[in-house]
Amino acid sequence: MTALQVTDVTKSFGGLTALDQVSLELRPGEVHGLIGPNGSGKTTLLNLLSGYYEPTKGDIRLDGEDLSRTRVQHRARLGIARTFQKPRLLGTMTVLDNAMLGAWRDVGSNFLGTALSLGRTRREEREFARRAGELLMGVGLGHAVHRRADLLEHAEQRFLEIARALAMRPKFIMLDEPAGGLTALETEHLGRIIQVMRDAGLGVLLVEHHTDFVFRICDRVTTLDLGKVIKRGTPDEVRKDPEVIRVYLGA
Ligand SMILES: Nc1ncnc2c1ncn2[C@@H]1O[C@H](COP(=O)(O)OP(=O)(O)OP(=O)(O)O)[C@@H](O)[C@H]1O
Incomplete structure (x- = not known):
């Protein structure tokens, strides 16, 4: 089975150990929550998975292939997509x-060939526009396709980032605090989109501080504290764990 596997990963920045022997597995058709206090290493793990950082120790594998030291673009081509805490x-x-822009990962690596075969490029562009348009409809932005991106509301920008990531046709998508700044209604909408992703067979990593939301929609949850995994399990197991309550959830 395809899986994105993090095994015993440590990441140090100078003297600071941001992640300490962390293991985690993302599976297709599963929503995996990653929670923990500020500075516990969640975004660092996401940056390692998407290729922005290299692990100091340990490895990251997709279907057994070691990706630990491969570039962001290579991982994108293999089907690993992400969104950012602040939409980019x-x-x-x-x-x-x-x-x-997300769809362009499907263009062959032979850019000169692509540039010379204008007919093919135009066909591809039409296909990308069709796919992107459908995804925008799907995330609720059908009314805004021709609007400038910086004129969108905050929530709309978040949904646009998700549509862009999905245009890559990823196998795995990692969402960094997607509910940040959303209203309750918008968060519900986000939850439905994540469920559709799961039903379509994507593996989803959800980094999020809205723990009610995480426990409601995730299949499994991993909790980090000070760079270490302190608990992993079902939402129910994690919610009731005394250590998770002590360091993060509060009484
Ligand atoms: N590029 C970097 N250089 C130095 N230290 C870093 C770097 N990135 C992260 N850190 C440190 O690593 C630790 C983990 O940070 P990280 O951003 O991964 O935490 P987080 O759990 O995502 O926090 P938050 O919930 O606030 O987003 C922190 O102490 C942070 O200051």
């Missing part, structure tokens, strides 16, 4: 163009 959009471009 090209503000002066349209919503549709931003979403289409």
Whole structure:
């Protein structure tokens, strides 16, 4: 079975150990929550999985292939997508163009060949626009496809980032605090989108401080504290764990 596996990963920044022998497995069709106090290492783990950092020790494998030292673009091509805590959009471009950026990972690595075969490129572009348009409809941005991305509301920008990540046709998607700044209604909408991703067979890693939301929609949850895994299990097991309550959830 395809799985994205983190095994005994340590990440140090100078003298600071941000992650200490962390293991975690993302499986297709499963939503995996990653929670923990500020500074516990959640974003660092996400950066390691997506290729922004290299582990100091340990490895990251997809279907057994060691990706630990491969670049962001390589992992994107293998189907690992992410969103950011602060949406990273090209503000002066349209919503549709931003979403289409995700689809470009499907262009062959032979850029010169692509550049020379204009007919094929146009066909591809039409196909990307169609796919991006469908995804924008799917996340609720059908009304805004031709709007400039920087004119969107905060929540709309978050949903656009998700559509862009999905345009890559990923196997795994990692969401860094996607509910940050969303209203209760928007968070419900986000939850439905995540469930659709799961039903479509994607593996989802959800980094999030809204723990009610995490416990409601995740299949499994891993809790970090000071760079170490202190508890992993079902939402119920994690919610009731005395150590998780002590360091993070509160009484
Ligand atoms: N590039 C970096 N250089 C130095 N230290 C870093 C770097 N990135 C993260 N850290 C440190 O690693 C630790 C873990 O940070 P990280 O951002 O992963 O935590 P987090 O759990 O995502 O926090 P939050 O919930 O606030 O987003 C922190 O002490 C942080 O200061």
